[in-house]
Amino acid sequence: MPASPIRKLVPLGDAAKARGNHVYHLNIGQPDIATPPEFYDAVRAYQEKVIAYGNSQGIRLFIESLQQYYASINIPLNYDDIVITTGGSEAIMFAMMAICEPGDELIVFEPFYTNYNGFAIMSGVKLVPIATQAEDGFHLPSQEEIESHISPRTRGMIICNPNNPTGTVLDNAELHMVRDIALKHNLYVLSDEVYREFVYEGETQSVLDIEGLEEHAVVMDSLSKRYSLCGGRMGCVISRNKKFMDVVLRFGQARLCAATLEQVGSAALVAEGAKYFDPMISEYRMRRDATYEELQKIPGMLCRKPSGAFYIMAHLPVDDIEAFSAWMLSDFSDNNETTMLAPGPGFYATPGRGGSEARLAYVLNAPECRRAVELVAKGIEQYNSVNRKD
Amino acid sequence: MPASPIRKLVPLGDAAKARGNHVYHLNIGQPDIATPPEFYDAVRAYQEKVIAYGNSQGIRLFIESLQQYYASINIPLNYDDIVITTGGSEAIMFAMMAICEPGDELIVFEPFYTNYNGFAIMSGVKLVPIATQAEDGFHLPSQEEIESHISPRTRGMIICNPNNPTGTVLDNAELHMVRDIALKHNLYVLSDEVYREFVYEGETQSVLDIEGLEEHAVVMDSLSKRYSLCGGRMGCVISRNKKFMDVVLRFGQARLCAATLEQVGSAALVAEGAKYFDPMISEYRMRRDATYEELQKIPGMLCRKPSGAFYIMAHLPVDDIEAFSAWMLSDFSDNNETTMLAPGPGFYATPGRGGSEARLAYVLNAPECRRAVELVAKGIEQYNSVNRKD
Numbered sequence: 001m002p003a004s005p006i007r008k009l010v011p012l013g014d015a016a017k018a019r020g021n022h023v024y025h026l027n028i029g030q031p032d033i034a035t036p037p038e039f040y041d042a043v044r045a046y047q048e049k050v051i052a053y054g055n056s057q058g059i060r061l062f063i064e065s066l067q068q069y070y071a072s073i074n075i076p077l078n079y080d081d082i083v084i085t086t087g088g089s090e091a092i093m094f095a096m097m098a099i100c101e102p103g104d105e106l107i108v109f110e111p112f113y114t115n116y117n118g119f120a121i122m123s124g125v126k127l128v129p130i131a132t133q134a135e136d137g138f139h140l141p142s143q144e145e146i147e148s149h150i151s152p153r154t155r156g157m158i159i160c161n162p163n164n165p166t167g168t169v170l171d172n173a174e175l176h177m178v179r180d181i182a183l184k185h186n187l188y189v190l191s192d193e194v195y196r197e198f199v200y201e202g203e204t205q206s207v208l209d210i211e212g213l214e215e216h217a218v219v220m221d222s223l224s225k226r227y228s229l230c231g232g233r234m235g236c237v238i239s240r241n242k243k244f245m246d247v248v249l250r251f252g253q254a255r256l257c258a259a260t261l262e263q264v265g266s267a268a269l270v271a272e273g274a275k276y277f278d279p280m281i282s283e284y285r286m287r288r289d290a291t292y293e294e295l296q297k298i299p300g301m302l303c304r305k306p307s308g309a310f311y312i313m314a315h316l317p318v319d320d321i322e323a324f325s326a327w328m329l330s331d332f333s334d335n336n337e338t339t340m341l342a343p344g345p346g347f348y349a350t351p352g353r354g355g356s357e358a359r360l361a362y363v364l365n366a367p368e369c370r371r372a373v374e375l376v377a378k379g380i381e382q383y384n385s386v387n388r389k390d
Numbered sequence: 391m392p393a394s395p396i397r398k399l400v401p402l403g404d405a406a407k408a409r410g411n412h413v414y415h416l417n418i419g420q421p422d423i424a425t426p427p428e429f430y431d432a433v434r435a436y437q438e439k440v441i442a443y444g445n446s447q448g449i450r451l452f453i454e455s456l457q458q459y460y461a462s463i464n465i466p467l468n469y470d471d472i473v474i475t476t477g478g479s480e481a482i483m484f485a486m487m488a489i490c491e492p493g494d495e496l497i498v499f500e501p502f503y504t505n506y507n508g509f510a511i512m513s514g515v516k517l518v519p520i521a522t523q524a525e526d527g528f529h530l531p532s533q534e535e536i537e538s539h540i541s542p543r544t545r546g547m548i549i550c551n552p553n554n555p556t557g558t559v560l561d562n563a564e565l566h567m568v569r570d571i572a573l574k575h576n577l578y579v580l581s582d583e584v585y586r587e588f589v590y591e592g593e594t595q596s597v598l599d600i601e602g603l604e605e606h607a608v609v610m611d612s613l614s615k616r617y618s619l620c621g622g623r624m625g626c627v628i629s630r631n632k633k634f635m636d637v638v639l640r641f642g643q644a645r646l647c648a649a650t651l652e653q654v655g656s657a658a659l660v661a662e663g664a665k666y667f668d669p670m671i672s673e674y675r676m677r678r679d680a681t682y683e684e685l686q687k688i689p690g691m692l693c694r695k696p697s698g699a700f701y702i703m704a705h706l707p708v709d710d711i712e713a714f715s716a717w718m719l720s721d722f723s724d725n726n727e728t729t730m731l732a733p734g735p736g737f738y739a740t741p742g743r744g745g746s747e748a749r750l751a752y753v754l755n756a757p758e759c760r761r762a763v764e765l766v767a768k769g770i771e772q773y774n775s776v777n778r779k780d
Contacts (some may be wrong), residue, residue: 004643035441044434051425051621086476091647102514118644124514222535231441231650252395254508255479261574261619
């Protein structure tokens with residue numbers, strides 16, 4: 001079980017703070033946007049005498065609010081198509097465990113959300129990574145390439161759209177290719193759509209909205225990013241495949257229920273509809289632009305401008321990103337400030353890949369994002385002059 | 391993945407309610423005791439702008455309150471001996487996954503908390519059941535008998551003390567036998583101590599308090615029962631084994647964190663110390679006595695008076711407890727009232743065992759418990775007269 005690349009530098013960051021430094025956290029997708037007041041209001045208004053076990057599927061109010069939300073984006077769902085989970089994390093775990101026996105395989109596109117690794121280890125699933133390339137904007141490879149990785153043990157493909165860590169938004173042609181492969185080989189499509197609203201150019205489509213995929217599409221969703229509710233741990237698994245959902249519900253029963261208060265607050269949030277999304281996306285667009293522009297000033301940096309989510313996967317001109325990221329916290333500071341990055345290798349399953357890449361989460365306001373990247377630029381210069389052997 | 395015996399009758403119960411019946415829920419360990427106000431107060435007072443990800447180990451305030459609680463029962467713990475989990479459920483899952491590879495074995499004593507099954511399936515662990523007997527008050531079998539079930543793949547033993555579903559409290563001799571076996575065969579002792587305070591006669595001891603077991607003892611704990619906080623989903627894994635805790639923390643990182651607000655509320659509760667326990671235990675002792683007395687009136691019923699937790703595992707004079715429990719909801723009512731039981735077979739891994747047993751959770755007040763058991767008595771009489779073939 002590997003340590004999380006997003007969190008393993010935290011002790012070094014804490015030490016840097018203890019020495020009086022400010023640390024810009026570009027390592028973790030923790031937005032600084034205020035959690036909307038409807039959440040707090042509903043939680044504070046909760047009057048039941050006992051915080052009791054809820055239904056294993058989730059509380060009715062919350063599930064119905066999600067039905068309305070999905071209907072508003074033209075995805076009609078039945079009540080039993082939804083099981084509430086403790087964050088997107090549990091949604092991923094339930095989905096993997098529901099379709100795989102130990103030793104079964106899931107195709108995943110590198111780089112990928114690092115915690116898929118952890119859940120795969122927990123559920124005994126073998127992740128089969130297929131490379132995507134920075135030069136192609138991390139879009140999917142050809143159908144032929146993908147099919148060459150399918151084995152008799154392959155049970156599904158995991159996609160993340162918009163993508164964490166690359167920010168890539170899959171286009172319709174890609175999604176239809178995914179559908180064709182799924183139907184041809186009878187595979188599940190596990191689609192992580194946590195960043196659905198975070199699209200800055202073009203459009204995104206849910207796998208739930210793709211004709212023909214009704215029995216194969218599984219969405220793993222979360223309120224964490226959409227409502228800045230990361231610490232609420234509220235997500236869901238969605239599918240129209242009844243057999244699959246029945247197994248998911250049994251996993252849900254084993255762990256009894258998701259937290260009651262958080263569901264009550266979340267129901268109130270989701271019932272608010274889309275009113276929080278537009279200003280939030282405008283804000284993130286500014287942050288993306290600032291981060292991307294500032295990155296361009298680093299000689300030798302390589303990345304394409306991402307269309308979605310709030311991450312940039314950047315190739316940085318350093319030999320060893322792990323060492324550099326640690327050094328930024330342990331040895332570097334400028335005006336008592338430094339930046340924490342998430343090193344690239346943790347987003348790859350293939351050893352040796354990502355060694356010069358870092359994921360930057362642009363979850364601070366635009367001036368802070370600029371300053372954080374400026375610190376990286378200064379750090380690279382100093383690091384390479386100190387460590388250069390020639 | 392089997393359906394939960396505790397929850398699978400819920401649809402029939404809902405239907406009975408829809409027909410205008412009151413259903414006494416003896417099926418689920420959901421106390422009716424009020425959640426203490428300190429929990430609500432702390433949650434309502436939470437003022438942070440963002441419900442953000444917390445530390446994967448848990449928030450400091452909560453972990454420190456648990457250190458104090460454990461110190462108050464003479465169990466000194468270091469800060470890093472504790473990882474906060476989403477309920478006792480996640481504690482069980484993390485513990486199993488941390489010590490077992492898929493295919494490894496854990497010894498468990500039948501009957502056992504049914505959800506161990508679910509977590510074992512999720513983690514690819516094989517549960518090896520060893521029978522305990524109602525006639526012996528469900529106490530542990532001999533060391534010889536236990537050792538005969540140890541294989542090269544055995545990684546640990548699960549005990550639940552006080553026990554769900556039997557109410558049995560292990561005595562010192564049993565716990566020392568468990569220690570001797572663990573040390574002799576280098577096995578972990580996974581101890582589910584969620585009902586620690588619920589002891590009506592004698593005393594209980596934590597495995598954390600047994601000399602020699604420092605590297606082998608793992609406690610899976612929860613606030614659900616102790617503070618009537620089942621819907622809060624707050625628990626923890628505790629061990630002094632650093633290697634084990636390091637793996638647990640990595641699982642914790644994979645799912646990011648436990649819910650922030652619930653941890654804030656829980657910290658406030660635990661800081662209150664023991665003041666809620668004594669009146670609660672007195673109340674449950676009355677309920678146990680009422681339930682047990684009423685059960686004695688059923689001809690052919692067999693059970694020993696349990697010393698702890700809030701369950702009685704009773705042998706009832708019916709051929710098929712599954713059919714009878716369903717019939718109680720679908721066909722029986724007395725003054726528009728009926729009772730939901732948890733059928734015994736779900737608490738066993740060995741096919742055919744528990745077929746005439748039911749678990750009764752005495753989580754209602756004493757008069758309600760009496761009435762609920764009276765309904766079972768009436769139900770048995772009617773059921774057997776209708777279904778008797780002779």
